[in-house]
Amino acid sequence: MDTFAIGNLMRRPEAGAILSLIAVIAFYVIFGGVNLVNLFGAASWVNFAANLGIVALPLGLLMIAGELDISIGAMIPAGSMSIAIVSGYYGMPIVVGMAVALGLGVLVGLVNGLLATRTTVPSLIITLGTLVAMQGIVLAGSVLLTGNASVPLSAPDWAKTIFGQLLGGSYQIIIVWWIALTALFVLIIHYTPWGNWVFAMGGDKESARNAGIPTNKVTITLFVLSAVSASFVGMCGAILFNSAQVSGGMNYIFNAVVSVVVGGVLLTGGFGSVMGIFFGTLTFAIVNQGIYFTDIDRNWSSLIIGVMLLLAVLMNNSFRKLAMTARPKKKPA
Amino acid sequence: MAENTPVLELRDVNKSFGPIDVLHDISLKVHAGEVLCLLGDNGAGKSTLIKTLAGVHRPTSGTILMDGDEVSFDRPKDAQDRGISTVHQFGGTFPLMTIGRSFFVGVEPTKKFGPLKIFDRKTANETAVKAVQDFGITRIDDGDRLIGGLSGGERQSLAIARAVHFGARVLILDEPTAALGVKQASHVLRIVLEAKKRGLAVIFITHQVTHAMAVGDHFAVLIRGALAANFMRGEKSREEITDLMAGGEALADLDSIIEGYMETHEGHPPAPVA
Ligand SMILES: Nc1ncnc2c1ncn2[C@@H]1O[C@H](COP(=O)(O)OP(=O)(O)OP(=O)(O)O)[C@@H](O)[C@H]1O
Numbered sequence: 001m002d003t004f005a006i007g008n009l010m011r012r013p014e015a016g017a018i019l020s021l022i023a024v025i026a027f028y029v030i031f032g033g034v035n036l037v038n039l040f041g042a043a044s045w046v047n048f049a050a051n052l053g054i055v056a057l058p059l060g061l062l063m064i065a066g067e068l069d070i071s072i073g074a075m076i077p078a079g080s081m082s083i084a085i086v087s088g089y090y091g092m093p094i095v096v097g098m099a100v101a102l103g104l105g106v107l108v109g110l111v112n113g114l115l116a117t118r119t120t121v122p123s124l125i126i127t128l129g130t131l132v133a134m135q136g137i138v139l140a141g142s143v144l145l146t147g148n149a150s151v152p153l154s155a156p157d158w159a160k161t162i163f164g165q166l167l168g169g170s171y172q173i174i175i176v177w178w179i180a181l182t183a184l185f186v187l188i189i190h191y192t193p194w195g196n197w198v199f200a201m202g203g204d205k206e207s208a209r210n211a212g213i214p215t216n217k218v219t220i221t222l223f224v225l226s227a228v229s230a231s232f233v234g235m236c237g238a239i240l241f242n243s244a245q246v247s248g249g250m251n252y253i254f255n256a257v258v259s260v261v262v263g264g265v266l267l268t269g270g271f272g273s274v275m276g277i278f279f280g281t282l283t284f285a286i287v288n289q290g291i292y293f294t295d296i297d298r299n300w301s302s303l304i305i306g307v308m309l310l311l312a313v314l315m316n317n318s319f320r321k322l323a324m325t326a327r328p329k330k331k332p333a
Numbered sequence: 334m335a336e337n338t339p340v341l342e343l344r345d346v347n348k349s350f351g352p353i354d355v356l357h358d359i360s361l362k363v364h365a366g367e368v369l370c371l372l373g374d375n376g377a378g379k380s381t382l383i384k385t386l387a388g389v390h391r392p393t394s395g396t397i398l399m400d401g402d403e404v405s406f407d408r409p410k411d412a413q414d415r416g417i418s419t420v421h422q423f424g425g426t427f428p429l430m431t432i433g434r435s436f437f438v439g440v441e442p443t444k445k446f447g448p449l450k451i452f453d454r455k456t457a458n459e460t461a462v463k464a465v466q467d468f469g470i471t472r473i474d475d476g477d478r479l480i481g482g483l484s485g486g487e488r489q490s491l492a493i494a495r496a497v498h499f500g501a502r503v504l505i506l507d508e509p510t511a512a513l514g515v516k517q518a519s520h521v522l523r524i525v526l527e528a529k530k531r532g533l534a535v536i537f538i539t540h541q542v543t544h545a546m547a548v549g550d551h552f553a554v555l556i557r558g559a560l561a562a563n564f565m566r567g568e569k570s571r572e573e574i575t576d577l578m579a580g581g582e583a584l585a586d587l588d589s590i591i592e593g594y595m596e597t598h599e600g601h602p603p604a605p606v607a
């Protein structure tokens with residue numbers, strides 16, 4: 001198997017994200033006086049990372065395949081509102097609410113995927129369309145059906161246990177989902193032929209299709225995955241907090257894209273890794289939430305995020321170049 | 334060799350894009366174990382001709398035969414399935430994938446991992462490295478290297494080795510040596526000869542007369558989309574070929590080419606070269 005030499009690590013897509021993570025923590029410790037025990041013991045940034053991470057994973061895969069999905073910003077409130085309306089307002093069984101929430105994700109993902117494969121419109125524009133459209137549907141739908149933009153929901157215990165409990169009093173169960181999904185995606189993306197197809201499509205879609213890869217199917221699947229994951233995060237949030245709001249979710253677009261890019265995914269596709277996305281999300285979460293553990297005024301956090309993003313992208317670029325060069329070999333002259 | 338049925342034959346192939354006629358009545362035979370050099374000036378229609386063979390374009394009229402049977406390709410995949418493989422100028426199209434992974438895109442080897450079938454990286458890497466080493470490129474020995482880290486010549490060689498590995502019978506190379514230095518180009522030429530030795534038909538586009546002379550058995554010259562000359566190795570001198578490659582301009586035997594062309598095309602001359 002791989003040797004864990006530094007030189008080899010530097011050639012991996014996640015190298016930039018891991019170094020960014022270390023740099024950010026070091027920065028907070030040195031300039032923000034952060035107590036590492038407090039930071040690592042805190043749930044806030046882990047919860048933040050898990051919710052973001054579940055959205056960032058499939059988004060990252062889409063970006064590896066050369067696509068983008070910003071409709072996630074509307075799918076998070078769509079997921080939470082639909083379960084709250086169905087199972088809270090109308091009092092139907094929670095499984096029905098879940099099916100509606102996730103089914104809505106499948107539907108929007110299909111629409112995105114079909115439009116992306118049947119037209120030549122860039123997926124940024126397509127999903128911008130579905131983003132705005134879904135925002136409208138969620139807002140108008142909630143007001144029309146419930147007369148309110150905020151709907152309460154009380155989920156049964158079993159649903160809370162699986163989707164919305166707090167472990168140890170403060171760690172959201174969604175953390176477990178995030179780690180499990182990360183492991184699953186590592187397996188699929190890096191160890192199956194299907195994963196190889198995703199990279200090939202991001203490298204050159206035409207050649208991938210000529211090599212016999214069902215590029216349309218893969219693209220549609222990725223869009224469905226992305227939309228369903230977003231509505232899943234919304235659904236879990238509604239179960240945990242016993243209510244849903246039509247607002248919120250828009251931050252996820254920006255946060256997830258930054259996490260994915262910091263995680264070493266090439267914006268133009270064809271390069272990246274699931275572990276990179278994972279570490280990119282962690283890094284983003286620490287910057288964003290860790291600031292509360294520092295003496296630094298939290299208004300500075302956007303500046304730090306901006307600088308970190310630029311540094312990470314620069315690092316990722318040079319690591320990618322490094323990855324292209326041959327491995328050092330001990331050659332006797 | 335010429336007595337056998339050609340692997341690939343074109344009969345009166347025309348191709349136009351809307352009102353623009355690019356290929357006029359091309360008839361050409363390519364045999365197994367033969368390197369056909371396709372020559373001609375910029376814009377003569379060489380790339381269009383091979384794209385028609387590779388299933389990217391459909392001929393506007395005329396027929397393409399493989400082993401004597403008429404074929405028609407709707408998609409490049411159809412041509413590939415019949416054994417017509419095109420290697421693009423920069424070789425591997427997946428610069429950020431590893432050698433092993435890109436070699437097997439679409440046909441990934443798998444192994445059992447519990448109930449799952451996972452990508453067999455070891456087999457993929459070993460097979461890819463062996464395939465390219467068999468072609469004499471021994472410097473490629475690590476299947477985990479990224480394609481983008483290979484030299485242009487190595488990339489071409491790998492792409493050719495891949496095509497051969499997957500059973501190509503006709504190898505189409507569009508200016509594979511154009512961007513390469515002398516040494517790199519000679520690698521690619523050696524691989525072209527190796528592919529020929531293995532019985533493939535090779536269609537090789539180049540603007541460099543040395544490269545054409547080094548490997549060509551059969552030469553076809555396109556001028557303004559028409560087949561202006563079609564001859565075997567030794568039938569013309571290096572100077573004549575050089576002149577022909579310039580697109581038939583400013584040469585001593587320009588008239589004879591046009592005459593020859595008019596004989597085979599019912600008296601209509603090729604459009605004048607601007
Ligand atoms: N899809 C297309 N639509 C319209 N015209 C085209 C198309 N493809 C090629 N042509 C035209 O056909 C002519 C021949 O082009 P082609 O690319 O085949 O030339 P070539 O011989 O390969 O030239 P070069 O040596 O520069 O590569 C050119 O005038 C080109 O503009």
Ligand SMILES: [Mg+2]
Binds near residue numbers: 380507
């Ligand atoms: Mg050309």
